[in-house]
């Protein structure tokens with residue numbers, strides 16, 4: 001791709017220098033050269049230099065940055081439809097986990113698969129995301145729970161990037177659950193598996209960030225701290241699953257380590273929000289898990305707004321708490337369940353999701369200097385993307401961004 005001038009689009013730029021809601025530019029044009037945005041503005045203001053670029057007519061369609069799913073467990077074996085039935089009969093997510101189901105049942109199903117089989121299983125979920133305008137997907141390990149099995153998951157995640165026109169960011173989540181062979185020996189699990197596995201995965205270039213599940217059914221804050229110390233020593237980005245089912249103050253811990261994001265956050269309180277503000281940590285909210293687990297404790301949305309903590313949204317695509325592979329559905333759930341505005345929701349899967357992955361230099365907005373990566377919609381107003389459920393108005397994607 002060389003020089004092109006995309007014209008006659010309604011642009012949702014999320015350029016923070018544009019005062020309009022959504023950073024909207026009506027009758028917009030975008031000049032693109034070699035995968036990078038050169039200029040964005042109203043058609044009538046196009047500088048002379050870009051007027052001879054090859055024209056692409058957007059025919060009045062809505063254009064957004066391509067979507068980013070910044071928190072998924074997309075690579076995994078099997079499914080947990082049986083546990084879904086059990087929960088409908090009254091068992092709780094925690095009951096099932098403590099009885100050896102939950103994450104551990106997916107661990108068993110994942111350990112039985114080869115890299116190729118994991119890739120084949122994940123592709124339909126990935127394709128479902130891509131079909132709705134997604135260009136970047138974060139994928140966590142966390143269902144292997146041995147050094148080799150965790151690395152296998154990350155290899156499968158990396159392989160997905162070879163199979164599709166998509167950018168994959170990998171996150172090492174060996175501190176997701178305590179495997180049966182380390183029952184009542186969680187400290188040993190961290191020393192013998194989590195920390196050495198991180199070192200090998202890092203050496204092999206398999207890890208972009210490190211995550212940990214800080215919760216009563218998973219790891220304590222002091223255990224998570226040991227994981228983060230190792231991540232810091234390897235100069236890896238940090239994320240956390242925190243305050244999902246209780247408040248262990250994992251978010252404040254992660255903020256002290258300068259975490260890119262803290263995710264879930266239903267039980268977060270104001271001191272945790274203040275800590276995120278100080279560290280610049282993004283709040284990744286996961287309405288799919290909230291919905292699927294039929295939670296009723298809402299994350300502290302107003303407090304996050306008051307402190308101007310960026311809010312991102314993601315599918316959390318996983319077989320246990322959020323078997324969801326649609327970011328359009330997440331937009332709708334975030335508005336209906338969390339009362340986000342459609343503008344906040346859309347920003348949550350573009351600009352703020354880019355921030356949650358540390359890729360906002362290149363992605364998340366339509367602005368000069370960023371990659372030319374756009375989703376083009378058969379829609380008039382951006383609120384339409386959040387308003388419908390179960391409907392995909394994607395017309396096409398324009399991808400000049402290179403891997």
Ligand code: NIG
Pocket residue numbers: 073102103106213241244289316318319320321322
């Ligand atoms: O993000 N919270 C922990 N981990 C996943 C659930 C994983 C599972 O149940 O398999 C989550 O919700």
Ligand code: FE
Pocket residue numbers: 071072073241316318
């Ligand atoms: Fe998760």
